[in-house]
Amino acid sequence: MLLRHTTKDIKERKALTINPAKTCQPVGAMYAALGIHGCLPHSHGSQGCCSYHRSALTRHYKEPIMAATSSFTEGSSVFGGQANLVQAIDNIFTIYEPEIIAVHSTCLSETIGDDLKQITEKAKDNGKIPEGKHVIFCNTPSYVGSHVTGYSNMVSGIVKCLSESTGKTNDKINLISGWVEPSDMKEVKRLATLMGANFTMFPDTSDVVDTPQTGTYQMYPKGGAKIPDLIAAGDSKASLAFGEWATKDAAIKLENKCKVPFEATDLPIGVRATDRFIMELSKLAEVAIPDEITTERGKLVDMITDMQQYLNGKRVALFGDPDQLIPLVEFLLDMNMKPVYIVSGTPGKKMQEKLEEMLLPVVPEAKFQNGKGADMYLLHQWIKNEGVDLLIGNTYGKYISRDENIPFLRMGFPILDRVGHSYFPTLGYMGGLRILEKILDLIMDKQDLDSPEREFELVM
């Protein structure tokens, strides 16, 4: 029993979080920055922070994640980090030759009050930013929000620092990608291409954090949104933003700055959320939905129908990020499963509202919490009081899964102990099939293991 100190008795806690269901803002900012081609993320703070952010991403994506740091010492912590950052920008462009540097702050640089806008302007005035190269920035104080807030802040930073309107609309749609796997970004692009849409996706980490072994190290892999496309995002005819938490802020900023109207939609997880994405894209890009996509949808619906006896009424506990959890809950409900416990360390009232609306009419016993106090300790306590048939979340759920003997589906960030997430999508109808396959494997394996001999079936 690794979590043997988790009690069944739930006491109200006001100032204590145990095993938070989130990580720190700059991790998200760094991941979003990697979705720009030729970008070197830069952490404005101490070396320790940068090492943590890099290792969190490296362990999940199984790729060496490169980033630079302002390397604060006692002096910069007291007098400010301006000199370090200006020097760092000079060194990075001279030695590592990126197209763009994406700077994010940390708890320390935020607390001492460093002004990233002023410092990057100073670097420009001092001639430290070569012609045609760019430095963008965002604020990521990690004592508020979560890794999702950091991702959102960097996506907004891209829009704020790069996108421009020439006054002449191009025919493109901006697909503003939420925090998903490179495989998912590829899947959304595949669907948009099948529909014949003219689009720019950003951030786009496909072919950046899922690169092949070629024997030659490439500091800047071929993937990532191209800078001219990010600038021209201000001329697009519309934006489609995937996920309220990770992308809506950027879509609003682009509308305010460049008058690009937007629609916000859920991450396309499951049948209905994918339907909404396909319909929205069809409307915004003025393109038809090809039969191939309708066929993919039919296959997902068919498998849900075929396997109802294994899914119906199964109790599920979930934890992770709101943008994933909301459509995932909807998908589980569509399969007649019962999402009973949900927690997310990412704050935002909308999550409570959306879950209340979706869940309470059909699963009145459901419990959910996000933001302050919503941690994995609470989730474990709920499970201890009344068990579940399936747990869904990132790798940290394996302790609960092992202690309570619950089948465990790894989804979300970080996944430190399995592979495949970089290559096999969970978005779109085909991604829905993969989620469903994994759920069924877990449920049926458990049935095989637990069933008495007389009920052990060859054909299920």
Ligand code: SF4
């Ligand atoms: S000090 Fe702040 S920014 Fe640095 S690793 Fe910790 S939470 Fe993240």
